[in-house]
Amino acid sequence: MATDAKEISKLELEAVIGFNGYLPSGLSVHPDREHLVYPLGCTVILKKIKDGKQEFLDGHTNNVSCVSVSKSGCYIASGQVIYMGFKADIIIWDYAQRSIYARLQLHKAKVEALSFSPNEKYLVSLGGQDDGGIVVWNIETKQAICGSPASSTSAGHCLTVQYSNTNDNIFVSAGNGTLRVWELDVPKRKIRPTECQTGKLKRSFKCIKISEDDQFIFCGTTSGDIMKVNLKTGLLNSCGPVKKKYSLGVSSLTTLKSGDLLVGSGAGLLTLCSVDNFKILKEVQLEKGVTSITLRGEGQEFFVGTEAAQIYRFSFKDFKAELIFTSHNSAVRDVAIPFGTSELFGTCSQDDIRVWYKDKPKELLRITVPNVTCNALDFMVDGRSIISAWNDGKIRVFAPESGRPMLIIHNAHSMGVTAIAGTSDCKKIISGGGEGQIRVWELQPHGHRLLETMKEHKATVTCIKIKSDNKECVTASSDGACIIWDLVRFVRNQMVLANTLFRTVCYHPEEYQIITSGTDRKIGYWDIFDGSAIRELEGSQSGAINGMHISQDGKHFVTGGDDKLVKVWNYQDGDVTHVGVGHGGSITSVKICTNSRTLVSTSADGAILQWKFPHHSSSSS
Known part of the structure; x- marks a missing residue:
């Protein structure tokens, strides 16, 4: 396979559904008041x-771990995670040009946090646990001025x-058992820390905000x-x-012009509290922990990000939460596209199935089944039902408009249902399970009937595809x-x-052929009639290939896997034509829409x- 000889183009990213709600202060309102800034995977999204x-600001080679926006909004800085032993990039972006202004490298393995100086002269960066260093950078020269260990003890x-x-x-820097005020001496290229004195109160700090x-x-x-510490003296005030x-700690806070505080907890409580005695003036309960609170303009409204991968908008007037963005907060297991339409697609994960509108990425429907995971889903060809495979051993069938349960097949597989497909006449469902069995179910007007169980696989069934007849x-x-x-005849x-x-x-x-892939990183072409191997391609340099789909005309196919790359292949030549970089986790599934205009990929x-x-x-006729 001569992929080196041919030019490999970059796939164009159209839209991203997702928000990393676990990242502290991962959500910001840009000073232009028109954009939200947040990272997902390797990308910073505006x-x-x-x-x-x-x-999309696209330039990181691995997951973005922190983002900071400068006071005027001219610059955005983002840091990333990288493998042990390597240096993690910091990118300073020119906001107006949407381009890379500088790429900085000193920290090992991870950049933990970033902050711009008020006049945008300097950027301070904090390395992760394996690095433990603080570095101050000159933005104009794009060089490091000085650095120092962030904490005096290895425990801090x-x-x-x-x-x-x-x-x-x-x-100021803070963390587990450490709170320091730093002074930068540019002529001597030094930073000097002063330990803050909190008396007998020993605390670990999750977030800080300076008035x-x-x-x-x-x-x-x-x-x-919440501790209130005097910045000048470093002494505890209250x-x-x-x-x-x-409950579960104070995970995010911000100060207001009025002097009051907005406080978010790890248990999802958001409060407006008085700065004098920390008395709660207003409160609202959100789903999962609050990780970001960001003001828009003078703060007539503000936005909140949570661990449930949701973004809320608040107005100070009524202090009510308006949910403006939702996404999965755990691994997406599968994606399915209804036959004959390219407007919608469905995804599934732990606890739920969601149906999305493609053109303006928006959640249309959520079907929730608490405490179980949906492993796979499919739309029946007539568009009247969504069939789904769950790890509690049940097959569940839902109406796609309302999410109403239409049918539940109990005890479909003893070790969970792991794969599912529906026949094109909409009369049968074929399911596979963790124990290796294949079962064929006949759908009846008021129920179902098990037609056959086929037992030859010795382990989990991972994928099922049905021939058009x-x-x-x-x-x-x-x-x-x-x-x-x-x-x-129900035989092999x-x-x-x-x-x-x-x-x-x-x-x-x-x-007349099937193609396969798996943990050996190979793509295999096989003859259907005698099972013989026709050809083998090297599908990935690292990690399993978990998802694959062929275009309707059979000229191209796509793959995605643990290397986090979406690849488009020429079926005949076996060459990669395009590569998509953007996922921050292992790719779990890929699908080409019916009209071959859009490709959807999901990740862990x-x-x-x-x-x-x-x-x-x-490929579209």
């Missing part, structure tokens, strides 16, 4: 508040850093209280609330076998074997990415 239109791991609002030479006049540092603690502490299907399993079944027609855990299988549209970090399918003119 999202217009008014119409939801997205732009630093988590956050915040620049003064008025002084380019003062910043606008630079009088006080407000520190949110894991113990669920601590509260005394009685009712914030409904007389044959192919199943892939992690036992290293793909079996082609006769669905009339053919079996292909490989030294791999098969993850996915596809029929070529002409149905909860993200859904929409790409422009590059071969539209040749």
